[in-house]
Amino acid sequence: MLNILVVEDEPLVQQRIVRLVREILGPAASIDSAMSLDDADDALRRRVIDLLLLDLNLQGEDGFTLLRRAVASTFHTIVISAHAERALDAFALGVLDFLAKPFPRTRLAQALERAQAATRMSGRGAQLVGVWRTHGVALLPVDDIAWIQADGDYTALHLVNGRRELHDKTLDRLQQVLPAAFVRIHRSYLVNMQQAEALQVEGGGRYRLRMRGGTELPVGRSRVQAVRERLL
Structure with a gap:
């Protein structure tokens, strides 16, 4: 079972992502969703996830804030964003894949296949823990x-x-x-x-x-x- 959190602030886009993930993975996925950074934080406190699907522009908030926190977590991250120019910065923070909007179903299926393989290989065991400091998160x-x-x-x-x-x-x-x-x-x-x-x-x-x-x-x-x- 792959525990997935979809963080996307556009309702129709979020619904499409959730629907496609269910079609591709079927019963092998348990999916939660959030529309803001606060909602995403709450979801991450409630449950352990294996995969984060993250938009980078969330109601004016920068998804990179959550991405930096994710560096210290054991889950993998796939960024789904219209801002393809930010892909290099995202990969520098260890994301598994970057999907530029709009994306075809086949591209999402490819990213999810990579996520399943990476999860099977890595298992649990965080090597870094993030703590809040005055100027951001320290690892x-x-x-x-x-x-x-x-x-x-x-x-x-x-x-x-x-x-x-x-x-x-x-x-x-x-x-x-x-x-x-x-x-x-x-x-x-x-x-x-x-x-x-x-x-x-x-x-x-x-x-x-x-x-x-x-x-x-x-x-x-x-x-x-x-x-x-x-x-x-």
Whole structure:
């Protein structure tokens, strides 16, 4: 199943894209749609996607804003735009394909075939995580993250160098896209096991995981065995 998000602000164009994708992929596709950057952000928070079909001009907003965020995600992106002159900039940000409007059905079918092949080859496992900074999005290698802590509607990324960064996705959402080295040890903690040193038993049957640098994090009882196996 290919989970797809179509981001297009012209209703008729959006309907055509969705219809063609359904015709080409049939039951192999689950399709959601959005008409603005805010709607797209909401959709990306709600579900994990495999493929983004993105217009670059969204009610006066620049789709490149979303494209830059997508660099740190595990999904692939196909740009569908009338602005063919922006193709080189899009490819520089790692898009899988660029379809110039108007496009024939055969061209979309070709792009979707590439997306299916790329998804089968890459699987899950983001190598970069995007965090907001004053002047835009900064990309952090996931190996720089020691552990991640729930912080209300956000998460706090605790880095190997001691810094702390806020992220706008929940622990559940991050766990779905990060590499297997990241293990949920508690409802509030997701840990990079490459940075873990030892499992410690405390009084009352409580457990804590000691990280490099000395920080100790609580381990839920139901997760102790999984943590112990990863430390072997």
